[in-house]
Amino acid sequence: MPSVVVTGGSGKAGRAVIRELLDHGYTVMNVDVAPPAEALCHFIKADLNDMGQAIDVLRQAAGTIDRRRAPIGAPDAVIHLAGIPAPGLAPDAVVFRNNLMSTYNIFSAATLIGLPRVVWASSETTYGLPFTRTPPAFAPVTEDHTLVPETGYALAKSLCEDMAKEMHRWNPGTRFVALRISNIFEDQDYAAIPSFWDDISIRRWNLWTWVDRRDVAQACRLSVEAEVPGADAFTIAAADTLMRRSSRGLMAEAFPDVPITQQIGEFETLLSIDKARRVLGYEPRYTWRERVQ
DSSP: OOEEEEETTTSHHHHHHHHHHHHTTOEEEEEESSOOSSOOSEEEEOOTTSHHHHHHHHHHHHHHTSTTSSSOOOOSEEEEOOSOOSTTSSOHHHHHHHHHHHHHHHHHHHHHHTOSEEEEEEEGGGGOTTOSSSOOSSBSBOTTSOOOOOSHHHHHHHHHHHHHHHHHHHOTTSEEEEEEEOOEEOGGGGGGGGGGTTOTTTTGGGTTOOEEHHHHHHHHHHHHHSOOOSEEEEEEOOSBOSOSSOHHHHHHHHOTTSOBOSOOOTTBOSBOOHHIIIIIOOOOOOOGGGTOO
16 A cells, blocks of 8 residues: 655645545655644644754655555655745745745655655646736746746745756655646636636636646646656646636737647646656546536
8 A cells, every 4th residue: 555645634635635545555744833624634733944844754665655565664655735825914025034944845755765756746836826027928828838937936936946956856756746736726716717707817827727726736646656757846736727718819919928838628727737647647526617607
């Protein structure tokens, strides 16, 4: 039975990731500063800004979730979701320092202990969101798009992607998968979607993109299982936009000078998920179009 540590497992995405892993036969441990609302698996409270605690929880995980194995070994992977989840929730410098250092500590602990896989939450914001100073260079935006972080939050994510590449170079036995996750929706968020339709500027900031948290969970599980190179990044979004207007029409009005570089479906996401489909086997299962009128 494979075993995974989920940091930030008490949060919006973390709860869904834990359920997804449990449903697919994984043994899971949740590491967070906040206790979970529902006890789905073993929980350890830890502040990952402390390197010692980051190392200790991964070492403790070996004894907790692997206790039936002989000899006891490290978990199969860590899915790192812990951190301040968006820009603007704290002063920029606080967000930057917290997210950069907690990720550095988890990456370091994982390589020290010898975990074969680190899956972690990067962000769509690395592409230049909210696209106010610099529009996207092309659409749909792919992983080849230049990273142009505009906030301390996005800058930390961009630097952590570089850090993953260097840590894999130092420790080739640990592979890193960065998920550039779009704006995460829970069930209760679907009711707000019609409020976006009359004014395309409301969601222009991320090209009208979103993702259901259960699809984020699917992507995290697949990132543990898929054959990936040493350190790579994948955009994770829903298959469609949040809008009833066509994707080409939205771009023509909001970003008339941005080239459309490939064929796109009528409502297809403008943050491309083609790479995640091809390499990870990711296929979004949720769309608001079946639930919202």
